[in-house]
Amino acid sequence: MKLSKLVWKELFERKNQVVTGLLAILLGITVIVAMRNITFYSEKAVAQELDALGANILVLPKSVTLQNYYSADIQGQEFPEEYVNRLANSNIQGVDNLSPKLAVPVQIANHKFTLTGILPKSEFQAKALWKGAGIFSRPTGCGTVVNIPGLAPKDPKETLVRKRVIDTLNENEVLAGADVANSLGLKTNDNISLLGKSFSVAAVLPQTGTVDDSRIFAHLHTVQQLSGKGKVLSVIEIVGCCDQISKGLVSKINHLLPETKVVTIGQIVDTQIKTNQMMSSLSLVFIAIIVLVGGAGIANYMYANVRERRREIGTLIALGAGSGFVLRMFLYKAILLGLVGGISGYLLGTLLALLLGPRIAGIAVLPMPTLIIWALMISVIIAVSASYFPARSAARLDPCTTLQEI
Amino acid sequence: MLKLENISKTYNHRHEPLTVFDRISYEMLDGDFISIVGPSGSGKSTLLLMLGGMMSPSSGKVVIDGESIYDLPPNRRAEFRRQKIGFVFQTFNLVPYLSALENVQMPLFLAGLSEVEQRERATSVLERLGLGARLAHKPSELSVGQQQRVALARMLANDPTVVLADEPTGSLDPETSAQVMDFFEEINHEGRTVVIVTHDPTVAQRAGKMLRLGDCKVPYYEQTPVWASVV
Known part of the structure; x- marks a missing residue:
């Protein structure tokens, strides 16, 4: 038995719930990647068009x-x-x-x-x-x-x-x-x-x-x-x-x-700067909304998971698990969810950008491998931050209450 | 040696203090086989959890092998549980998504043993309990009696010196119940201290000593300190 095995087994045991929890973060990362990908190429397209003005x-x-x-x-x-x-x-x-x-x-x-x-x-x-x-x-x-x-x-x-x-x-x-x-x-x-x-x-x-x-x-x-x-x-x-x-x-x-x-030549410069600023601001607003929605989804899933596993947590504590172990168990799970959400969100987002780029922005879009690092970072940070408080509440559970032995 | 020194326990129930134990003292010797009996709500499970380092008393000390366990920091107390105490629950409390082998590996994993050692020791304990052919079965794939045997194997995995069991036969038929009690006697003969909470007089009488607790609704704080009696 290892911590990773324990977490994986629990994830597979409750597949449906995991999918629901993962969906929030997956969709969030998908939107971020697709938007960033399309934005990058439309900025470049705008820059090239403006280049033509001299x-x-x-x-x-x-x-x-x-x-x-x-x-x-x-x-x-x-x-x-x-x-x-x-x-x-x-x-x-x-x-x-x-x-x-x-x-x-x-x-x-x-x-x-x-x-x-x-x-x-x-x-x-x-x-x-x-x-x-x-x-x-x-x-x-x-x-x-x-x-x-x-x-x-x-x-x-x-x-x-x-x-x-x-x-x-x-x-x-x-x-x-x-x-x-x-x-x-x-x-x-x-x-x-x-x-x-x-x-x-x-x-x-x-x-x-x-x-x-x-x-x-x-x-x-x-x-x-x-x-x-x-x-x-x-x-x-x-x-x-x-x-x-x-x-x-x-x-x-x-x-x-x-x-x-x-x-x-003010007009050209102003247009370029304004276009880039608008795209950056829009991206930031979307990222902020997605972080909040994704984080809330993960936190909700984690709180439900902690509630459902109260007895199991109590048993683990009775067997000698410390609060640090319980905290690690939930945060490890959060990291796994973040990694899976990040990778699949990157793939789905890139696919979405390739399909929608030409239709929405009228430009061809190519995959951006560097975005996978951003996707993973954002995804893991959201998952871990959103899971921290549920994990801490699990680590602080009173084993006596959870075992309902009183 | 397991000692309760002047233990009191008071709960807040709907903003009213409810005293379950009031300055009780009791001593269990190494190798004792003790059953705790009493009506529902008399504090049997509370006492068991206090003995197991899971519930601190409002005052007083629980001393195991010379160490006052509630004076230890929480992580050290968890380590103490891992090393010395084995729990058995009425509802078995097996982890549903783990196999029988993995359930028994859990306390060994928490104690920091390698995977190979965990597997070897867990297999050996499960075989001792006649579950050698059920290693890969999940709790839902086992009968109630088999589940309790997996729980017993899990309890025994870390070779505890003190075994605490809360209604271990409460969910079992008489035949399986007798087998489980045979097992408790067997591990008691190995020198372990066994403390069983039970409602069943047959089970209680198989223990060498019996600790009878009174009705928790009685305001014990007005009673004499030694209100629990050893029969």
Whole structure:
């Protein structure tokens, strides 16, 4: 005989009651896991959708306004490209993407466009890595873009529209905005001459309805060289992690680059922060309700179990069991219920999330193995806390009364 | 040696104090076989529970082998019960979801014996009681007499020096009852002190000594300290 065997045997003896007691905790954990799973993927989906709206932080020359930026009228006011290195090599956390740009006006066949020099991510990322630290050593999870089925990135070159940055761009390649391509009849792999240099069209970007549609994107260093402006930039677009923005990312960048103006695109940031906060608050409210309901269910079951086993407890005490043993017997049972409830709740919750995610939130949901740890922790804590007082009352039972021998 | 020293026991019954024992003293020698008799409510079971370290007296001492058991902390008293005392109940009080073997293993498990030792000793005691073929049976699968024998085996498992039995034959037919009493005599001859509470005069007379308790409704606190009599 062992304590575990004794508890298991008792559980199997009263299967129906155990199922009732377990149901409260099982359903609670199921709802928590399903909700957390769906919430996680819908937050990511929202974040990706908001990414499509563009950068949420801009580093501009002191005298440039946000209006100038949107009208592409930022020529003639620049700051040194070295600022990118400062940013890339800083230990500021929460910068998901970084896109330095230099805007230069060009005219092709009576049409005026903006030739925008961009620096591929691979170049400044390499610099940051070379230094062994920097913004790309941020903790995972903060703004990390995950691939969600149905929302996977399209062609790599077209990700410029969504992420404001591309991984690589050769010095003789350009990306054409939708309006530019339309006006000039450009297609992928066509050749185009700009500022006396011939370029190949690497991709035509999809329509965005923004100023990007009338831009032609080329490698930053090529544009700097062709325009004769040297190592300067018009703007650094930053896609910042909204959590970090609320923790003062903008002021940190301002402090790092005091000669510039750092602005947030309020609506995007606000939407991201509000969405995340709403989801977190909703989750907390649900968890609180579930903890209370699950705990009450378990406590009720345990009190009933103690009442039913009064005579057995009295007998055990007569045989020499101390109050500590009786307490352990009930708490061990609570831990078992918590573990069973946690594991089955995780499985059921994950299944529910996989089935309901696409129907309710319109997103595909994948299982999250890390949630099993949370499910087990919450489940065991609820079961043990709710069982503590019934267990203590069992341990304090008067054996004489329970044996009804008086 | 088992001694009651100036024991009093008072209950609160509907906010009125009800005294069951008033300063009684009594001494049981090692190897005694004593039956406690008396009308319902006279305090027979109360006395048995007090002897077993399960119910503290309002005043006075219960001394077993020189140790005042109610002066011990609760966990030490539980250990004392495990080591020295064996209980038998009228309703057997077997754990319904455990087999006969597991029921007998319980006191051995509580005493900290390994599973192998528990199984060996429990099997041996059950075989002694003629239940070797019923080890895996649950109480509900056994006859009333067999259930009481499992309870006796459980009582004997820890090799107690004092055996306390509350109406052990109360639920049994005369034949089984006689067998159970034979068993009590047998373990008494092994040197154990046996104390039996009973209503049955036949059972009571098989004990070497008889302790007769009066009617509990009598206000004993007005009576002389030695109101219990040994016949």
